[in-house]
Amino acid sequence: MHPIDPDSAIFVNSVTKRYGSLAALDSFDLEVKKGEIFALLGPNGAGKTTLIRILTTLMSPTSGEAYVYGMDTCRNGREIRQLIGVVPQENSLDRYLTARENLELQARLHSLEKKKYKSRIDELLELFGLAGRQNDFPDTFSGGMQRRLVVARALLHQPKILFLDEPTTGLDPQSRRAVWDYIRSIAGEMTIFLTTHYLEEAEQLCERVAIMDHGRLVALGSSAELKAKLVGGATYEIEFAEGSEHFAAVLGKMACVEKLEVSGRTITVNLERWECLSEVITALNGADLRRISLREKTLEEVFISLTGEGVRE
């Protein structure tokens, strides 16, 4: 057994999961600290859901070890499941139970005392804006309301780790922001492990981000650290009062300009190195300029640079 840091909420050591000849996870390593908000990004089929299924004890790895709060996911399934809350990709609510009954069922599956869970359910229904609809069936709810009920259900037993598997997929911007606000509000109280396709979501919510592809970890760090690692030069936007066509031709001939796009009076140039900027400024001598600004790299650019532009099945 590998020695585990007592501050680790999640520790994954060389985990491989094979489906026949396909490796959904390939010698995957990861550590998430207690209380951290952590995002796992990756294209479809990268292995994110497989990893969550292993960590939530739904599946055993083919090889390697995974620990949650120091407990082996293969040996301590029941103990781990007492500590975790899971928001799956689907709104897995029982449509023949009311919103309140769905929460009561969850409480009973966790063997909570009736006295305790009644007040906890009231609190969560209020918090997620569902108190007025608690006796209605989930089928009559909007997608956002169903999602909020699923999140409330995952939090009912006050888990130490919350797994959110694409929690805001399919939600309108308002509902998405409501879920984000709640995640922010509980930050620090519990470890949050999130998978998402929305890079803005990871950037907004998470302290650290991991990017995986083909079952392997390809990058890990804070959003700023990952952007800093993005190789290549800088992108500048240059806005002219007039004469943008002339200067587009001038800039287009320069060796250090990798790519150039013209949009009205604005030229966007990708420079080979940021040091090339002085050459560009010299070339713009005499131009009637309105603005030169550096365009920030986005997490999406990091993601695309690491996982490619091809669409995954």
Next chain:
Amino acid sequence: MIAVVAYPLTLYLAFGIGMQGYIGLVEGIPYGLFIAPGLITMTAVNAAYNESVWSLWFHRRVQFTIESYRVTPVSVSEIVIAKILSGFTHGLIKGFAVALVIFAITPFRFPLSSLAAYLAFLIPGSALFSCAGVISGTLLDKPETIGRVEAVVVMPLIFMSGLFFPLSSYPAAVAPFISLLPTTALFEGARQAMVTGSFSIPFSANLYLSAAVAFAAAVLIFRKKLAE
């Protein structure tokens, strides 16, 4: 309730009452009485099977609630037991409803002492069909396949077990194989228990053993399938 009793009652009216004048006695028993225990048993085990198979399929494929149960501290065996109990309870309630209707429209009465022996067959029988339902609901992904399994496997097994005719009707070469079927143990054992008050130990042993094997298989298959 009408939906529950309609099918077995139709069969009873058609065969038990309609054909009784032509068939008369079967192995010394009036035909209406001969088929009554089988129809009650069939209703119970069919209900147990249907409740288990459709409930599990629906929770697994439509609502995805099985996944949400599996990330709570309950174990796979407990989920399977819950599904089996649910099917089993449905079976007993529906079987009881059909029994009440049959007894209400016929002069047949059974001694209470026979009831305990009958239940000793019906309970493992319902459990067996409930386990079979759990296995089908776990393995079958398409609803039409569930319907086919019921039409091609479940119903023929029930009808082959002497629901409407005595086992002595089978050719001598086939009869030993038929008597080994757990459904034969259930239907024939239950009929003997209710009509004559006798308790067949070989039939009950067959049935309890089959139910135990089916339960182990249900847990194993459910665990394996959901780990995929």
